[in-house]
Amino acid sequence: MVQGSNYENYEFLGPDGKVIGEDNVRAKFWRTVKKAARQVPFMEDLVAAYYCALDKDTPFKVKAILLGALAYFVLPVDTIPDIVAGIGFTDDVAVLTAAISAVRAHITPAHKLAARKAIAEQD
Numbered sequence: 001m002v003q004g005s006n007y008e009n010y011e012f013l014g015p016d017g018k019v020i021g022e023d024n025v026r027a028k029f030w031r032t033v034k035k036a037a038r039q040v041p042f043m044e045d046l047v048a049a050y051y052c053a054l055d056k057d058t059p060f061k062v063k064a065i066l067l068g069a070l071a072y073f074v075l076p077v078d079t080i081p082d083i084v085a086g087i088g089f090t091d092d093v094a095v096l097t098a099a100i101s102a103v104r105a106h107i108t109p110a111h112k113l114a115a116r117k118a119i120a121e122q123d
Helices: 022-036 043-054 060-074 090-106 109-122
Strands: 011-013 019-021
Touching: 022 043, 022 060, 022 109, 043 060, 043 090, 043 109, 060 090
Parallel strands: none
Antiparallel strands: 011 019
């Protein structure tokens, strides 16, 4: 079962030198998903990775990889600004693809089911 109530708040240093933590990812994730929906071809995997990162049973190393990639995804400042039409999320997609590929074994059927349900609710 995916749970998020018993977690530690992990923090990362963003490319702009500001600290972004798990709470920041939580706060900005769905807004960024809505903006990126047409440009990220693997949205279900992305949302499943989000649930995996917030799952209390996910190992620390996996959480760190996923939260780092998700933090990059939600940060307004990155290599290619997300507002650039057509290519804005290209760098985000590359980072997310690498992170998800590295930890795919930890993304469970429960995370995938939660992702499908959440995406259906967003439509």
